[in-house]
Amino acid sequence: MGAGALTCLMILVIVLNAIAAAAGLALFAVAIWVAVDGYKLYPISGVSGKDDIFAAAWIAIFTGFAFFLTCIFGIFAALKRSRALMLAYLIIMFIIFLFECASAITAATNRDYLVGNSNLVKKQMLQYYADSSTQGKQITQTWNRVMEQVECCGADSPKDWLEYNSTFKQTFGPTYLWPLNCCQRLSNFEVKDREGCLVGKSSTMFTKGCFQYIESVLSRYTWAVSWYGFSVLMLVFFTLLITMIYYMQLD
Incomplete structure (x- = not known):
């Protein structure tokens, strides 16, 4: 050359x-x-x-x-x-x-x-949410923040807390059907209608699931x-x- x-x-x-x-x-x-x-x-992926x-x-x-x-x-x-x-x-x-x-x-x-589907995320939520272990506390904190900030409830919908056995259901029984973080909030972050949310009144709670948000974030990563x-x-x-x-x- x-x-x-x-x-x-x-x-x-x-x-x-x-x-x-x-x-x-x-x-x-x-x-x-x-x-x-x-x-x-990270706790949602780390716990598995x-x-x-x-x-x-x-x-x-x-x-x-x-x-x-x-x-x-x-x-x-x-x-x-x-x-x-x-x-x-x-x-x-x-x-x-x-x-x-x-x-x-x-x-x-x-x-x-x-x-790939919501089953793994849902299983972790039902198993660890409200659990007293270190992993349980991390998962609980993560889900509370996601549900409140994204205005969602459960992995697919609030029905997740009703249809499946969970640590939350075993701990709180019939007192709470789902976490209070599923309830809509006022501008001062107080629960909008506690009683209405606890009985499932759609106008007082978040009705969409959180999995779509979790999927989108992990996909960005x-x-x-x-x-x-x-x-x-x-x-x-x-x-x-x-x-x-x-x-x-x-x-």
Whole structure:
């Protein structure tokens, strides 16, 4: 390959690595957003032991920043036109590539397990809500906040509390058919009509289920870690191919 063609190829390698570095930094930021769990739904996935979406986010934090640093190193290696440096770059990038593949696959498969249907989320709610254990307290707090903020009740509907046996039903019996967080609130957050809510008056309680909201949040997390991660992988894969060609043309 002529000197001019090799220079053009070097420029292409540098540009691709600069773009991949920016994409890696963006993946790093997005993964931090998921790991921080701004919607505070980790207990719902954590109680089942299926918190792989968040584990994948921590992997993506590492791989995103590693992509950024390695791409900077790749730009330096390309400018130096050093076969040894380019080989080191290719090996490191390939290792990080494999880690990010694991992150993307883990997040996608875990999301399908959690939100394929509402049964798992419903089962956890019925088992742990109002339970005195540490997990029970976390689940209770999470569901109380979701029901109040999203204005929903139960996983599919308030009937979940009536149709299935639950820790809440065993604890409160006929006194409460469902948690008070299912009741509509006034502007001062006081229950609008306590008696009407307790007997199931539709105008005083939330009638929609919460599963749709939970599904949407976990899907956002998955899209952030898995599908954005996948797009970064495709960019890195193309960058690696071009870099390999450049490496083979070096003396």
